[in-house]
Amino acid sequence: MRLSLLVVLPLAILPALGSGCSKPAASSDSEAKTYSTKGTIKTFGPDKKYASIAHENIPGYMSAMTMSFEPQTPSMLDGLNAGDKVEFTFKADGSKHIITAIKKAP
Numbered sequence: 294m295r296l297s298l299l300v301v302l303p304l305a306i307l308p309a310l311g312s313g314c315s316k317p318a319a320s321s322d323s324e325a326k327t328y329s330t331k332g333t334i335k336t337f338g339p340d341k342k343y344a345s346i347a348h349e350n351i352p353g354y355m356s357a358m359t360m361s362f363e364p365q366t367p368s369m370l371d372g373l374n375a376g377d378k379v380e381f382t383f384k385a386d387g388s389k390h391i392i393t394a395i396k397k398a399p
């Protein structure tokens with residue numbers, strides 16, 4: 294009994310030691326890229342926390358699609374309605390897309 298415990302214990306400790314690797318640092322704002330594009334507002338999230346916008350092809354980033362964008366400040370979406378055509382600039386930071394400027398397209 295005593296002997297088997299001595300054998301098992303070191304094996305149980307080894308995996309714990311291996312998990313001590315450090316996490317990569319969180320991505321900083323300097324890595325965020327900014328793009329400008331046009332699109333059509335499809336829907337808004339609750340309290341206009343985000344807007345679902347069908348955007349045009351964005352050269353070097355992504356092809357045309359409908360996706361969610363978060364306004365940098367909620368009031369940026371005031372006066373905009375579903376169906377509006379818009380021109381906007383957004384910051385792509387990892388999986389987040391933050392609208393930094395938006396206006397109705399002429």
Ligand SMILES: [Cu+2]
Nearest residue numbers: 355358359360
């Ligand atoms: Cu997209």
